[in-house]
Amino acid sequence: MATTSKARSRAASSTQTGRSNGRHSPEPRLATMGVEIQRFGSLRLQPIALPSEARTESCQLLNGILADTMVLYSLYKKHHWLVAGPTFYQLHLLFDKHAEEQNELVDQLAERVQSLGGIAVGDPRHAAELTTIERPPNGAEEVPAMIHRLLDAHETIIEKVRKAIKKTEKSEDWGSNDLLMGDVLRTNELQVWFVSSHVVDVPLISD
Ligand SMILES: [Fe+2]
Secondary structure: OOOOHHHHHHHHHHHHOOOOOOOOOOOOOOOOOOOOOOOOOOOOOOOOOOOHHHHHHHHHHHHHHHHHHHHHHHHHHHHHHHOOOOOHHHHHHHHHHHHHHHHHHHHHHHHHHHHOOOOOOOOHHHHHHHOOOOOOOOOOOOHHHHHHHHHHHHHHHHHHHHHHHHHHHHOOOHHHHHHHHHHHHHHHHHHHHHHHHHHOOOOOOOO
Protein backbone atom coordinates (compact mmCIF):
# COMPACT_ATOMS: atom_id res chain seq x y z
CA MET A 1 0.00 0.00 0.00
CA ALA A 2 1.33 3.48 -0.89
CA THR A 3 2.24 5.78 2.02
CA THR A 4 -0.39 8.48 2.29
CA SER A 5 0.46 12.14 2.93
CA LYS A 6 -1.37 11.87 6.28
CA ALA A 7 0.82 8.89 7.28
CA ARG A 8 3.98 10.77 6.18
CA SER A 9 3.04 13.83 8.24
CA ARG A 10 2.38 11.61 11.28
CA ALA A 11 5.81 10.04 10.88
CA ALA A 12 7.42 13.48 10.60
CA SER A 13 5.56 14.62 13.71
CA SER A 14 6.86 11.59 15.67
CA THR A 15 10.40 12.48 14.68
CA GLN A 16 9.95 16.08 15.83
CA THR A 17 8.82 15.04 19.33
CA GLY A 18 11.78 12.65 19.59
CA ARG A 19 9.52 9.69 20.24
CA SER A 20 11.41 6.65 21.43
CA ASN A 21 10.41 3.05 20.83
CA GLY A 22 9.64 2.62 24.52
CA ARG A 23 6.24 1.87 25.99
CA HIS A 24 5.18 5.45 26.63
CA SER A 25 4.74 8.20 24.08
CA PRO A 26 3.03 11.60 23.90
CA GLU A 27 1.84 10.75 20.36
CA PRO A 28 -1.77 9.71 19.70
CA ARG A 29 -1.80 6.07 18.60
CA LEU A 30 -3.79 6.07 15.39
CA ALA A 31 -4.81 2.70 14.01
CA THR A 32 -4.96 1.50 10.43
CA MET A 33 -8.48 2.13 9.20
CA GLY A 34 -10.58 -0.52 7.47
CA VAL A 35 -9.44 -3.53 9.48
CA GLU A 36 -12.62 -5.22 10.70
CA ILE A 37 -12.58 -6.96 14.08
CA GLN A 38 -16.12 -8.26 13.56
CA ARG A 39 -17.72 -8.60 10.15
CA PHE A 40 -21.24 -7.36 9.49
CA GLY A 41 -23.65 -10.30 9.66
CA SER A 42 -21.48 -12.29 12.07
CA LEU A 43 -22.25 -12.93 15.71
CA ARG A 44 -20.05 -12.66 18.81
CA LEU A 45 -20.53 -14.57 22.02
CA GLN A 46 -23.15 -12.98 24.24
CA PRO A 47 -24.19 -14.79 27.43
CA ILE A 48 -27.93 -14.00 27.38
CA ALA A 49 -29.25 -17.58 27.27
CA LEU A 50 -30.50 -17.25 23.71
CA PRO A 51 -29.29 -19.68 21.00
CA SER A 52 -27.05 -18.22 18.29
CA GLU A 53 -29.57 -19.22 15.57
CA ALA A 54 -32.24 -17.07 17.24
CA ARG A 55 -29.81 -14.17 17.73
CA THR A 56 -28.63 -14.33 14.10
CA GLU A 57 -32.19 -14.31 12.79
CA SER A 58 -33.20 -11.41 15.06
CA CYS A 59 -30.15 -9.36 14.03
CA GLN A 60 -31.05 -9.77 10.34
CA LEU A 61 -34.67 -8.78 10.95
CA LEU A 62 -33.75 -5.84 13.18
CA ASN A 63 -31.09 -4.55 10.78
CA GLY A 64 -33.59 -4.51 7.90
CA ILE A 65 -36.02 -2.49 10.02
CA LEU A 66 -33.17 -0.29 11.27
CA ALA A 67 -32.08 0.58 7.71
CA ASP A 68 -35.65 1.51 6.78
CA THR A 69 -36.07 3.54 9.97
CA MET A 70 -32.88 5.51 9.22
CA VAL A 71 -34.30 6.28 5.77
CA LEU A 72 -37.70 7.25 7.18
CA TYR A 73 -35.99 9.58 9.67
CA SER A 74 -34.22 11.31 6.76
CA LEU A 75 -37.44 11.43 4.74
CA TYR A 76 -39.19 13.21 7.61
CA LYS A 77 -36.32 15.69 7.85
CA LYS A 78 -36.37 16.30 4.08
CA HIS A 79 -40.10 16.99 4.21
CA HIS A 80 -39.73 19.10 7.37
CA TRP A 81 -37.47 21.39 5.33
CA LEU A 82 -39.21 21.27 1.93
CA VAL A 83 -42.90 21.36 2.90
CA ALA A 84 -44.79 24.49 1.71
CA GLY A 85 -48.30 25.91 1.46
CA PRO A 86 -51.12 26.84 3.85
CA THR A 87 -50.33 23.91 6.18
CA PHE A 88 -46.61 24.69 6.22
CA TYR A 89 -46.16 25.45 9.92
CA GLN A 90 -48.32 22.59 11.17
CA LEU A 91 -46.60 19.99 8.98
CA HIS A 92 -43.16 21.53 9.50
CA LEU A 93 -43.53 20.92 13.24
CA LEU A 94 -45.23 17.52 12.93
CA PHE A 95 -42.58 16.15 10.54
CA ASP A 96 -39.82 17.22 12.91
CA LYS A 97 -41.56 15.59 15.89
CA HIS A 98 -41.93 12.34 13.95
CA ALA A 99 -38.29 12.53 12.80
CA GLU A 100 -37.15 12.77 16.42
CA GLU A 101 -39.31 9.79 17.41
CA GLN A 102 -37.92 7.74 14.48
CA ASN A 103 -34.41 8.75 15.51
CA GLU A 104 -35.09 7.37 18.98
CA LEU A 105 -36.18 4.07 17.37
CA VAL A 106 -32.96 4.01 15.32
CA ASP A 107 -30.98 4.07 18.55
CA GLN A 108 -33.11 1.42 20.24
CA LEU A 109 -32.97 -0.94 17.23
CA ALA A 110 -29.21 -0.52 16.83
CA GLU A 111 -28.55 -1.13 20.50
CA ARG A 112 -30.75 -4.23 20.43
CA VAL A 113 -28.64 -5.65 17.57
CA GLN A 114 -25.50 -4.95 19.60
CA SER A 115 -27.09 -6.56 22.69
CA LEU A 116 -27.66 -9.71 20.64
CA GLY A 117 -23.98 -9.86 19.64
CA GLY A 118 -24.47 -8.62 16.08
CA ILE A 119 -23.31 -5.53 14.21
CA ALA A 120 -25.84 -2.74 13.76
CA VAL A 121 -26.17 -0.88 10.46
CA GLY A 122 -24.52 2.48 11.18
CA ASP A 123 -23.49 4.21 7.99
CA PRO A 124 -26.33 5.86 6.01
CA ARG A 125 -24.74 4.56 2.78
CA HIS A 126 -25.04 1.03 4.17
CA ALA A 127 -28.67 1.72 5.12
CA ALA A 128 -29.31 2.94 1.58
CA GLU A 129 -28.06 -0.41 0.22
CA LEU A 130 -30.37 -2.40 2.50
CA THR A 131 -33.57 -0.36 2.54
CA THR A 132 -36.59 -1.28 0.43
CA ILE A 133 -38.16 2.19 0.78
CA GLU A 134 -38.38 3.91 -2.59
CA ARG A 135 -35.95 6.78 -3.10
CA PRO A 136 -37.66 10.19 -3.49
CA PRO A 137 -36.59 12.73 -6.11
CA ASN A 138 -33.89 15.11 -4.89
CA GLY A 139 -36.17 18.08 -5.50
CA ALA A 140 -39.46 19.09 -3.88
CA GLU A 141 -42.78 17.31 -4.40
CA GLU A 142 -46.30 18.55 -3.71
CA VAL A 143 -47.49 18.12 -0.12
CA PRO A 144 -49.95 15.26 -0.85
CA ALA A 145 -47.13 13.38 -2.59
CA MET A 146 -44.87 13.94 0.43
CA ILE A 147 -47.57 12.54 2.70
CA HIS A 148 -48.21 9.58 0.40
CA ARG A 149 -44.48 8.84 0.35
CA LEU A 150 -44.28 8.92 4.15
CA LEU A 151 -47.29 6.61 4.49
CA ASP A 152 -45.74 4.15 2.01
CA ALA A 153 -42.50 4.14 3.99
CA HIS A 154 -44.38 3.53 7.24
CA GLU A 155 -46.27 0.62 5.70
CA THR A 156 -43.04 -0.95 4.43
CA ILE A 157 -41.68 -0.83 7.97
CA ILE A 158 -44.91 -2.01 9.62
CA GLU A 159 -45.07 -5.02 7.29
CA LYS A 160 -41.52 -6.05 8.27
CA VAL A 161 -42.21 -5.39 11.95
CA ARG A 162 -45.30 -7.63 11.98
CA LYS A 163 -43.29 -10.49 10.41
CA ALA A 164 -40.44 -9.94 12.88
CA ILE A 165 -42.86 -9.98 15.84
CA LYS A 166 -44.09 -13.43 14.75
CA LYS A 167 -40.55 -14.76 14.22
CA THR A 168 -39.17 -13.44 17.52
CA GLU A 169 -42.15 -14.95 19.33
CA LYS A 170 -41.32 -18.30 17.77
CA SER A 171 -37.63 -18.03 18.67
CA GLU A 172 -38.49 -16.71 22.16
CA ASP A 173 -36.36 -13.59 21.70
CA TRP A 174 -38.62 -11.65 24.04
CA GLY A 175 -36.37 -8.59 24.27
CA SER A 176 -36.60 -7.97 20.52
CA ASN A 177 -40.26 -8.98 20.49
CA ASP A 178 -41.08 -6.40 23.18
CA LEU A 179 -39.13 -3.62 21.40
CA LEU A 180 -40.79 -4.37 18.07
CA MET A 181 -44.31 -4.55 19.47
CA GLY A 182 -44.25 -1.93 22.22
CA ASP A 183 -42.07 0.69 20.58
CA VAL A 184 -41.55 0.23 16.82
CA LEU A 185 -45.02 -0.96 15.83
CA ARG A 186 -46.98 1.41 18.06
CA THR A 187 -44.90 4.47 17.14
CA ASN A 188 -45.31 3.76 13.43
CA GLU A 189 -49.05 3.11 13.70
CA LEU A 190 -49.58 6.30 15.69
CA GLN A 191 -47.54 8.37 13.21
CA VAL A 192 -49.55 6.92 10.30
CA TRP A 193 -52.75 8.16 11.98
CA PHE A 194 -51.35 11.67 12.47
CA VAL A 195 -49.98 11.95 8.91
CA SER A 196 -52.91 10.34 7.07
CA SER A 197 -55.40 12.62 8.85
CA HIS A 198 -53.97 15.54 6.85
CA VAL A 199 -55.19 14.17 3.54
CA VAL A 200 -58.80 13.57 4.56
CA ASP A 201 -61.15 15.86 2.62
CA VAL A 202 -63.36 17.12 5.45
CA PRO A 203 -64.43 20.81 5.53
CA LEU A 204 -64.28 22.68 8.82
CA ILE A 205 -67.83 23.97 8.29
CA SER A 206 -70.37 22.14 6.07
CA ASP A 207 -72.05 24.02 3.17
FE1 LIG B 1 -35.75 22.25 11.95
